[in-house]
Amino acid sequence: MAKKKQTEDLPVPEKQGVGVISLAPALKKISGWLAQGRMFPHARSAEEIYCIIQYGAEVGIPPVTALQNIAVINGRIAMNGQLMLALARRGGVRLNVKKSDDKECIIEFFRGEEKLTESFTIEEAKKAGLLKGTNWQKYPKDMLFWRTVARGVRRIASDLISGAYLPDEITEGEAFDIAEAKVEVIEERQEQPQPKRESRRSVLLREIVELADKLGYSPDAMRARIKMLFGKEKSTQLSDQELEKLKQELETELAEAEQVKEAEIIEEKEKKEEEVEE
Numbered sequence: 001m002a003k004k005k006q007t008e009d010l011p012v013p014e015k016q017g018v019g020v021i022s023l024a025p026a027l028k029k030i031s032g033w034l035a036q037g038r039m040f041p042h043a044r045s046a047e048e049i050y051c052i053i054q055y056g057a058e059v060g061i062p063p064v065t066a067l068q069n070i071a072v073i074n075g076r077i078a079m080n081g082q083l084m085l086a087l088a089r090r091g092g093v094r095l096n097v098k099k100s101d102d103k104e105c106i107i108e109f110f111r112g113e114e115k116l117t118e119s120f121t122i123e124e125a126k127k128a129g130l131l132k133g134t135n136w137q138k139y140p141k142d143m144l145f146w147r148t149v150a151r152g153v154r155r156i157a158s159d160l161i162s163g164a165y166l167p168d169e170i171t172e173g174e175a176f177d178i179a180e181a182k183v184e185v186i187e188e189r190q191e192q193p194q195p196k197r198e199s200r201r202s203v204l205l206r207e208i209v210e211l212a213d214k215l216g217y218s219p220d221a222m223r224a225r226i227k228m229l230f231g232k233e234k235s236t237q238l239s240d241q242e243l244e245k246l247k248q249e250l251e252t253e254l255a256e257a258e259q260v261k262e263a264e265i266i267e268e269k270e271k272k273e274e275e276v277e278e
Contacts, residue, residue, distance in 0.1 A: 031046040031047070031049040031050040031053065032046045042071045043067060043071065043072070044199065044200060048071075048072045049067065051072055051077075052066050052067055052070045052071070052072065052077075053066055053067065055070060055077055055162065055164075056070060058162055059087060059160065059161060059162055060087075060090075061083070061087075065083075069082070069083040070083070070164075071167060073167060073170045073171060074170055076165060076170055077162070077163075077164045077165070078164065078165050078166060078167040078169075078170050079161070079164045079165075079166070079167075080166075080167075081145075081146035081149055081150065081166055084149065084150060084153055084161055084164065084166070085149055085153070087153075087157075087160050087161055088149075088153045088156075088157050088160055088161070090160075091111075091157055091159075091160040092111055092112065093109060093110065093111045093153065093156060093157050093160070094109070094110040094111075095107055095108070095109060095110075095149075095152075096108040096110070097145075098117075099119075100141060100144070100145055101141055102122065102140045102141050102144075103121065103122050103144075104119060104120070104121045104122065104144065105119060105120055105121075105141075105144040105145045105147070105148040106118075106119040106148070107119070107145075107148050107149065107152055109152040109153070109155075109156045109157075111156050111157060114156060116152060116155060116156045118148055118151045118152035118155065119148060120144050120147040120148040120151060121144070122140060122144065125140075125143070125144070125147070130143075130168075133168070133171075135168065143168065146166060146168070147166070147168070147169075150165065150166045150169060200240065201240055201243070204240065204243040204244065204247055205235060205236070205243065207247055208235060208243065208246055208247050208250060211247065211250035211251060211254055212250065214254055215250065215253060215254055215257065222235070226238070226246070229245075229246065229249075230242050230246075
C-alpha cells in the first residue's frame with residue numbers, strides 16, 4: 001500500500017499529442033529543486049533540466065536516465081552515443097560493424113527490410129577540424145565508431161531520437177562528457193554579441209581564488225596543496241567534484257581561522273579590562 005502511495009505522489013510525465021507534458025507546473029518545480037541541488041552539473045539551470053526531462057519523455061526515457069545522458073548545448077539537444085544506440089536498438093535497428101580502427105569505421109544498419117551502410121574516416125575528421133579535440137587525439141577509434149553510429153541512426157531511425165546529436169558533433173570535437181559532467185564554457189558564434197552566462201566551473205575557480213587570497217596562500221602554496229590532495233599540478237586540471245571538495249576545505253579552514261581570530265580579539269579585550277581594573 002505504501003509503495004502505491006509513493007507512486008501516486010510522484011508526477012510522471014505523460015505524452016499528449018507530440019509529447020507535451022501535462023504536468024508542467026509540477027515538472028517546473030522539480031526542475032527548480034534539481035537545479036538548486038546541482039546534482040547534474042552539465043544542466044546549468046532549471047530551464048535546461050526541464051527541457052531535458054521533456055525531451056526524455058518524448059523519446060520514452062525516464063527523467064533520471066535523461067539527465068544522466070542528455071545535455072542542452074548551444075540551444076540544441078545532445079545525447080551520449082550509448083543512449084543513442086540503445087534507443088535505436090530498442091526501436092528494432094540492428095548493426096553489423098564491418099570495420100573499426102583508428103583510420104575508418106564502417107557499419108551496416110538494418111531496420112526491417114531497410115539496409116544502410118555508413119562510414120566515418122579520420123580524413124573526414126581532419127577536414128572538419130576535429131582532431132584538435134582531446135578525445136579525438138586519445139581515442140580516435142572510439143570517436144570514429146560513435147560518429148558513424150550517429151550518422152547511421154539519424155538516417156535510418158531519426159524518429160527514434162528526434163533529431164538529437166552527439167555532444168562532439170555540436171562542440172566541433174571539443175570535450176563535453178555528460179556522464180562525468182565535465183562542463184566546458186561553449187560560446188555561441190553569433191554576429192551580435194550576447195551576454196555570457198558564467199558556468200558553474202568558472203564560479204568554482206573564481207571562488208577558490210578568492211578563498212586562497214583571504215587565507216594568504218600564494219600560487220605556489222595552492223599548487224602544492226592541489227598536488228598533495230589530488231595529485232595534479234593546477235586547479236584547471238581538477239574535475240568539478242574535486243573543485244567542490246577543494247572549495248569546501250578552504251571554506252572550513254577560513255571559518256576556523258576567523259574563529260581563532262575572534263577568540264584572540266576577545267582574549268585581548270579581556271586582558272585590557274583586567275589591566276583597567278588593576
